[in-house]
Amino acid sequence: MPELPEVELARQVLVGALGRKIRDVDDHDDWVCRPHAPGDLAAALQGGRLTEAHRRGKTLWCETEGADGRPGPNLGLHLGMAGQLRFAGESGPPGPARFRGRAEKPEWFRFGLTFADGEQLRLFDTRRLSRVRLDPDLDALGPDAGEVSRRDFLERVGRGRAPVKARLLDQSVLAGIGNLLADETLWQAAIGPARPVDELGPDDLANLHKALRKALRAAIRHGGVHTGEIIGHRREGDHCPRCGAEMVHGTVGGRSTWWCAKEQAG
Numbered sequence: 001m002p003e004l005p006e007v008e009l010a011r012q013v014l015v016g017a018l019g020r021k022i023r024d025v026d027d028h029d030d031w032v033c034r035p036h037a038p039g040d041l042a043a044a045l046q047g048g049r050l051t052e053a054h055r056r057g058k059t060l061w062c063e064t065e066g067a068d069g070r071p072g073p074n075l076g077l078h079l080g081m082a083g084q085l086r087f088a089g090e091s092g093p094p095g096p097a098r099f100r101g102r103a104e105k106p107e108w109f110r111f112g113l114t115f116a117d118g119e120q121l122r123l124f125d126t127r128r129l130s131r132v133r134l135d136p137d138l139d140a141l142g143p144d145a146g147e148v149s150r151r152d153f154l155e156r157v158g159r160g161r162a163p164v165k166a167r168l169l170d171q172s173v174l175a176g177i178g179n180l181l182a183d184e185t186l187w188q189a190a191i192g193p194a195r196p197v198d199e200l201g202p203d204d205l206a207n208l209h210k211a212l213r214k215a216l217r218a219a220i221r222h223g224g225v226h227t228g229e230i231i232g233h234r235r236e237g238d239h240c241p242r243c244g245a246e247m248v249h250g251t252v253g254g255r256s257t258w259w260c261a262k263e264q265a266g
Helices: 004-015 040-045 150-157 164-169 179-189 202-222
Strands: 022-026 049-056 059-065 075-078 084-087 090-092 109-115 120-124 131-134 247-252 255-260
Touching: 004 049, 004 059, 004 084, 004 090, 004 202, 022 040, 040 131, 150 164, 150 202, 164 179, 164 255, 179 202, 179 255
Parallel strands: none
Antiparallel strands: 022 109, 049 059, 059 075, 075 131, 084 090, 084 120, 109 120, 247 255
């Protein structure tokens, strides 16, 4: 599942399409565009413009303007497991290396906007798990993990007795952290993923917040969460790149988890 960095890379591509008049809308895929029927999105968007691109955690949406110049519906875009936004030769997030240079099937393009200047914004998804919908509901999401203040982070993450990794993955607490980013952040902070949050002191939580910000900046800069320092070492027989101790595998909060046997033992 794309995490906050991948969705931010998609948002950056989307910014390039803002302000252009929408000439045509391809909303033929009734699974990706559910619950809207084919033609519904076209009726809502054609002749208008995308005006602002937003992201909260893993959720991406655009404000729109109708053909009459009045505010239109928000256009929600969810990337699913492997979705990309394509515009003007840019892809966000970048695709897996194994797909580069391979022929692409027309049916992998699930949704698209064609603008008056001929440019196209297209949703590419080999697995058909992406989603396009009008006025997506954001009420269940907590604050964006990349924007939350240290004070709010300490109050939200430090509440309760859940394992710290499970708390980080709760999208109602913080929006945007997935399995890989949680492992990277906890490794950066040298905190065991199974530690109950009520055992973490203010300094532990402040260090965790700092580690999260560092991990997010690096992932966005380098192309996604898969570029994290510990991610390539999350496998049997590998070792922590910082201290050389063995990497350990287990399940925390129902999710496959890796951590350093020495530095994250507590």
